[in-house]
Amino acid sequence: MKVSMKLLVVGVALMSAIFTGCEKDKDPDPKTNNTDGLTLIASGYTDAGSMLVKVWAKDSLYSQYTPLFIEVKDSATNTVIEDAHIEIMPMMEMTTMTHSAPFENPTSATAVNGLFPCAVVFQMPGEMGWTLNVMVQENVNGGMGDVTFPLAVITPTPTRTRVVTPANGGNKLVISYVQPTSPKVGINDFEITLHSKESMDSWPGIENYTVEIDPQMPSMGHGSPNNVNPTHSANGHYNGQVNFTMTGVWNVNLRIMDGTTVVDSTAYFEVTLQ
Ligand SMILES: [Cu+2]
Numbered sequence: 001m002k003v004s005m006k007l008l009v010v011g012v013a014l015m016s017a018i019f020t021g022c023e024k025d026k027d028p029d030p031k032t033n034n035t036d037g038l039t040l041i042a043s044g045y046t047d048a049g050s051m052l053v054k055v056w057a058k059d060s061l062y063s064q065y066t067p068l069f070i071e072v073k074d075s076a077t078n079t080v081i082e083d084a085h086i087e088i089m090p091m092m093e094m095t096t097m098t099h100s101a102p103f104e105n106p107t108s109a110t111a112v113n114g115l116f117p118c119a120v121v122f123q124m125p126g127e128m129g130w131t132l133n134v135m136v137q138e139n140v141n142g143g144m145g146d147v148t149f150p151l152a153v154i155t156p157t158p159t160r161t162r163v164v165t166p167a168n169g170g171n172k173l174v175i176s177y178v179q180p181t182s183p184k185v186g187i188n189d190f191e192i193t194l195h196s197k198e199s200m201d202s203w204p205g206i207e208n209y210t211v212e213i214d215p216q217m218p219s220m221g222h223g224s225p226n227n228v229n230p231t232h233s234a235n236g237h238y239n240g241q242v243n244f245t246m247t248g249v250w251n252v253n254l255r256i257m258d259g260t261t262v263v264d265s266t267a268y269f270e271v272t273l274q
Contacts, residue, residue, distance in 0.1 A: 205236020
């Protein structure tokens with residue numbers, strides 16, 4: 001709640017700033033009107049290169065797979081920069097250790113509607129401790145610099161990330177729910193991500209595992225037919241289909257295999273259909 005209030009205050013301030021900006025600017029660039037429905041997470045100037053960087057998300061930040069959208073502006077002219085190489089680095093400083101997280105850099109130096117899409121799996125919550133470093137090398141004026149933002153990450157209900165110790169004793173496994181975000185009765189696209197904790201700073205996507213899904217309604221003791229097990233698509237994303245045959249609370253049980261070895265069969269994600 002505290003976080004949402006803060007964001008609201010920042011949001012209102014930003015809206016008035018944009019409004020004032022548009023009034024002055026008689027010919028607003030329609031390409032910059034690209035953040036409708038997004039939440040401003042952070043905003044700040046790079047240490048060099050004269051850039052204003054804004055981080056947008058679909059919502060407040062939760063401990064889950066989180067798409068982020070980076071906006072870069074020339075801080076002198078307020079022009080949106082759409083040609084830039086961007087690298088992000090999430091870090092969490094805890095009392096006993098500092099660690100990174102699974103993340104995906106923007107795949108292109110060309111912005112999509114003025115924004116550079118990227119993603120972070122915040123594998124644990126933290127109102128303090130998380131930071132996101134954004135390094136920008138822009139190809140319009142040749143500016144280069146970076147900025148680090150503190151982030152507040154809260155726990156979603158239900159749980160959307162499981163960090164498990166594999167049954168076969170390998171690196172810790174981060175399992176994150178991606179979709180469906182608006183589940184409906186019937187066949188839904190189903191997607192999770194799998195990342196391996198190779199070290200505190202290295203959490204690569206796992207590309208060669210096999211995933212089986214078994215949706216069950218615990219209150220009624222039945223599952224559903226015609227599910228399609230997720231298979232690897234790219235960067236640790238696994239895509240399949242899940243069939244929810246009625247409204248209510250479902251558990252999508254996962255069984256994750258490395259070849260014939262079971263890595264984990266404890267993780268599940270709860271999905272409620274209204
Ligand atoms: Cu942590």
